[in-house]
Amino acid sequence: MKKFLTVCLCVCLVCTVVACGKKTQKEGNEDTTKKAATEKTTEDQDLEKVTELEKEGDQITFGEIKSGLNFKAKGSKVTFRFEEIGQLDNSLKMVFSLTNTSSGEAKEIKISGKKDAYTFKNLKKGEDYYLEVYPTEVASSDAELEKIEKKNSSCMLLIEQ
Numbered sequence: 001m002k003k004f005l006t007v008c009l010c011v012c013l014v015c016t017v018v019a020c021g022k023k024t025q026k027e028g029n030e031d032t033t034k035k036a037a038t039e040k041t042t043e044d045q046d047l048e049k050v051t052e053l054e055k056e057g058d059q060i061t062f063g064e065i066k067s068g069l070n071f072k073a074k075g076s077k078v079t080f081r082f083e084e085i086g087q088l089d090n091s092l093k094m095v096f097s098l099t100n101t102s103s104g105e106a107k108e109i110k111i112s113g114k115k116d117a118y119t120f121k122n123l124k125k126g127e128d129y130y131l132e133v134y135p136t137e138v139a140s141s142d143a144e145l146e147k148i149e150k151k152n153s154s155c156m157l158l159i160e161q
Contacts, residue, residue, distance in 0.1 A: 069131040070101070073123040074161040080131070083156035085116040089148045092135030096120075101128040110136075133157075 071078075080096060082088060090113035098120045099106040109118045111133075123129065139145035 071129055073125055073127050073129055075125055076123050077119055077121045079117055079119040079160045081117040081158045083158060087155050088113055089151045092137045094133055094135050097132045099130045101130050
């Protein structure tokens with residue numbers, strides 16, 4: 001059964017895709033430190049929820065994306081598909097970059113703006129990968145960049161393994 005992760009695509013000057021979490025409170029007095037050590041961090045709780053949802057085969061929606069998406073390859077290929085490619089503003093010539101975190105090997109695919117699915121092949125099953133989406137051109141002004149970010153923040157990206 002194919003599983004999908006649904007993520008929002010938010011284009012920044014260097015925009016990337018990840019499920020983000022927050023760390024717990026900083027050190028305080030000894031009691032607070034002991035309490036924090038025994039409690040699970042928000043990031044740990046979020047990861048547990050993701051794992052539970054993956055086991056159930058549900059779609060997972062992440063809000064605004066702040067960094068990159070890390071995932072373990074379940075097969076030899078992964079496909080990234082825009083739900084509605086017509087909503088994408090690709091005036092800054094974006095690319096998908098997929099990096100094997102253990103070997104450092106990186107692959108890139110240019111996003112055309114017309115094609116809605118992009119597949120990376122020859123992945124090593126069980127290896128960890130890191131996906132980034134970033135522009136190859138610079139916006140002419142901050143206003144233009146904000147306009148592009150606003151439009152692209154509503155684009156949904158499906159990840160199929």
